[in-house]
Amino acid sequence: MxxxxxxxxxxxxxxxxxxxxxxxxxxxxxxxxxxxSIGKLYLNYLDRFIDEHLExxxxxxxxxxxxxALKKGTLSVGEAFCHPETPLIFVTHVSQLDxxxxxxxxxxxxxxxxxxSVSTTYFLSSEEEPVAAKTNLVKGEKLLVEIxxxxxxxKFLFNADEMFMAQKVIHxxxxxxxxxxxxx
Amino acid sequence: xxQEKLPKNCPPQSAVENDTIILYRIFHGNQLDASELMPYxxxxxxxxxxQQLCEAFAISFYTDYDLAISKYNEILNKGxxxxxxxxxxxxxAKSGLIKINNNTGHCNFWFYQHFDISNDIECLEIIEx
Numbered sequence: 673m674x675x676x677x678x679x680x681x682x683x684x685x686x687x688x689x690x691x692x693x694x695x696x697x698x699x700x701x702x703x704x705x706x707x708x709s710i711g712k713l714y715l716n717y718l719d720r721f722i723d724e725h726l727e728x729x730x731x732x733x734x735x736x737x738x739x740x741a742l743k744k745g746t747l748s749v750g751e752a753f754c755h756p757e758t759p760l761i762f763v764t765h766v767s768q769l770d771x772x773x774x775x776x777x778x779x780x781x782x783x784x785x786x787x788x789s790v791s792t793t794y795f796l797s798s799e800e801e802p803v804a805a806k807t808n809l810v811k812g813e814k815l816l817v818e819i820x821x822x823x824x825x826x827k828f829l830f831n832a833d834e835m836f837m838a839q840k841v842i843h844x845x846x847x848x849x850x851x852x853x854x855x856x
Numbered sequence: 857x858x859q860e861k862l863p864k865n866c867p868p869q870s871a872v873e874n875d876t877i878i879l880y881r882i883f884h885g886n887q888l889d890a891s892e893l894m895p896y897x898x899x900x901x902x903x904x905x906x907q908q909l910c911e912a913f914a915i916s917f918y919t920d921y922d923l924a925i926s927k928y929n930e931i932l933n934k935g936x937x938x939x940x941x942x943x944x945x946x947x948x949a950k951s952g953l954i955k956i957n958n959n960t961g962h963c964n965f966w967f968y969q970h971f972d973i974s975n976d977i978e979c980l981e982i983i984e985x
Binding site for chain 2: 690701795
């Protein structure tokens with residue numbers, strides 16, 4: 673029995689999971705994000721093919737914050753697997769032909785690290801989809817409206833100088849958002 | 857409009873219509889025909905995990921020979937041979953939309969419906985891997 677077999681689990685936590693986004697694709701999906709039935713995110717990496725159409729993949733739970741860092745290129749994919757956010761890591765055997773997960777393994781981090789093949793120099797592109805950037809601008813505008821309302825409603829908490837400063841900052845941020853929107 | 861019936865929001869907004877462009881493609885046979893330009897969703901139609909993902913409807917190319925070979929070797933080390941040949945191709949302008957990853961040189965290409973491999977691609981060189 674090889675080491676991995678000891679960690680086989682009889683249930684499939686990814687039975688109803690869906691691939692949400694492919695992060696690295698080169699004729700085959702090398703790295704993607706999947707989401708399980710309760711909305712938890714996982715980073716899924718192709719380790720190797722153990723048979724012609726059978727993939728061995730590493731799967732770690734990942735927070736949105738970490739995922740953003742990964743997409744921005746401030747965190748390497750290797751780091752995400754070297755220092756996972758949970759002490760247990762999944763290894764799955766997935767058929768390329770039908771997408772079925774044939775085996776699931778759950779490994780303690782220290783055991784997983786003996787299998788870990790992800791390079792710490794593996795970074796994603798820092799190119800952000802314009803649609804996502806635009807969404808962030810809209811979010812920023814909405815947030816400024818809320819902050820403006822807050823200052824109006826809670827005037828008694830601030831003196832005149834503080835109110836003036838706050839309005840100046842809000843005005844500056846609005847200008848920047850507007851300028852950034854025009855540049856896209 | 858495209859060769860494939862694409863999922864929603866595909867191609868992404870960041871994809872652009874191609875000008876005449878030289879790209880590299882790794883392929884299996886010694887002749888580049890339509891069977892060598894099959895996207896993942898058609899190669900593995902029963903793989904339900906990727907039937908709604910835009911990248912699975914694209915064809916992979918590379919902007920640079922060395923970057924293509926680097927990816928070929930990376931995937932070879934994972935136990936998969938992406939192909940036996942690499943072709944240097946000139947692709948006619950307005951063949952489809954492309955999205956190039958400037959870090960890796962990888963390029964996703966979503967071909968328009970009118971794209972015709974025999975008219976719109978010129979094979980400049982083929983090298984055996």
